[in-house]
Amino acid sequence: MSRRESKSTEASRQRAVQLSAGGQNDAPGQGTASLVRIRDLYFSRGERKIFSGLNIEIPRGRITAIMGPSGTGKTTLLKLIGGQLRPDQGTVEVDGLDVHQLNMKELYRLRMRMGMLFQSGALLTDLNVFENVAFPLREHTRLNEALLRKLVLLKLEAVGLRGARKLMPSELSGGMARRVALARAIALDPMMIMYDEPFTGQDPISMGVLVKLIRQLNDAAGLTSIVVSHDVEETSAIADLLYVISDGRVVESGDPRSLRESGSEWTRQFMHGLPDGPVPFHYPAPPLQADLFGEPA
């Protein structure tokens, strides 16, 4: 990273810290302004390093987006936050709890306060829409059937799919499946929701619906939202804070406007979708002439 980029990154970080501290809970020393703290995180898959010294703070009550090109480990990061993967080094704290120091029972108790929207929806294919949303309630509560029904219908109403409660997952469009998954994710009234590429493969209407839902749910239910995405436009429209990651580190962070005006060439290339720049258009290869007329590799 160039010196100019480092300065720009540092300035953005300071803005992000100010943003995260503003309004919610700025009592010094209490450490409650951030719901999720990722410190000095290292993670590898085989020989491939995914994260090398990642530091991220997710403020409470806000929508924080983690962006970066495909293959930078955004989904892996959500799995590390949810305790589904263990880091090689570093810590992930959620609501003051070190996720990877918890025993299974404590981890499951923490997960009951987290919701996750998977890219595929991850609906249980042998249950209909109603039963999918009712599933976490049936597993973790002893509500009577009448109350459970009301709760499920309210959750489905929140995502606009109360009328689709009898449909099976195979009868849903991609956008509807994600909305059902969202209703299921909020069934237990979690403190935070993680969205894994919520906009990928959606038509403009579904995308608009999801953008609106994420914002509305976050504000109405006082949630903390983490959106992992590479859809710059949609994510910038709803995020309060953006982190851009590449090569296992945070390249820059800040509010969407500041990142759009960033001095970093890398951030500019990513935010404006430029085909060439620090991330080259061509995958590393020998010169074309050598490939065409030289010895076959």
Place this chain on the structure above:
Amino acid sequence: MTEAIARLGRFGIDSVRHLGRASLLLVQVLASMGEVLRRPRLLLEQLFSVGVLTVLIIAVSGLFVGMVLSLQGYYILSQFAAEATLGVMVAASLVRELGPVVTALLFAGRAGSALTAEIGLMKATEQLSGLEMMAVNPVRRVLTPRFLAGFISMPLLAALFSALGVLGGWFVGVGLLGVDDGAWWGQMQARIDWNEDLMNGVIKSLVFGFTCVWIAIFQGYNSVPTSAGVSGATTRTVVHSSLAVLALDFALTALMFD
């Protein structure tokens, strides 16, 4: 040469690693039996899909195997004027050997492959990850009920196979070939021993059932979450289960009828 030794070493390490993972999974499954017993509905659903849906193939196969046994047995026994013992021969072959073994092979092909494919697809479509993130343990919720259902179903299916095999044999032996009805049932009643024959057959089917469902759930849970991965895991379930059943059958037979 060095490469071959290295490959052999890798194969050995991978095999031990797989066995270790499978054993750990088995411990987790066994440790969560209590919860499944507290929620019998989960078990009943799986008993239906693992056991009841396998009944047809077991029943038809049992009937035909019994009929063929009767034909072949009659051909041999009639040469020694010993057709009256045909019932004993058919029943002993079925309860001691063919019932447990053929049922286990069919069970691996029908229910084992279905279990692996179902679990593998749940993994590939992130349903198992989804359960984990909903604070629901997939081993308890998905694997253990299936394991227990398979373990319970197998001896019942083997008993059905043997019973229908005897009926099929009776139909051919008594109905078509003219063996005396009284000799068929009387000899069978006199010669088939409760412990030596029936219980040993039950023990075999319990061991085979345990092995087949263990392999099936492990292969599904351990599958690579892609279409090729799930298809490979399903094939491995059938191949490994069949080989394990045949090898265990030899070992158990040697121990039981020493």
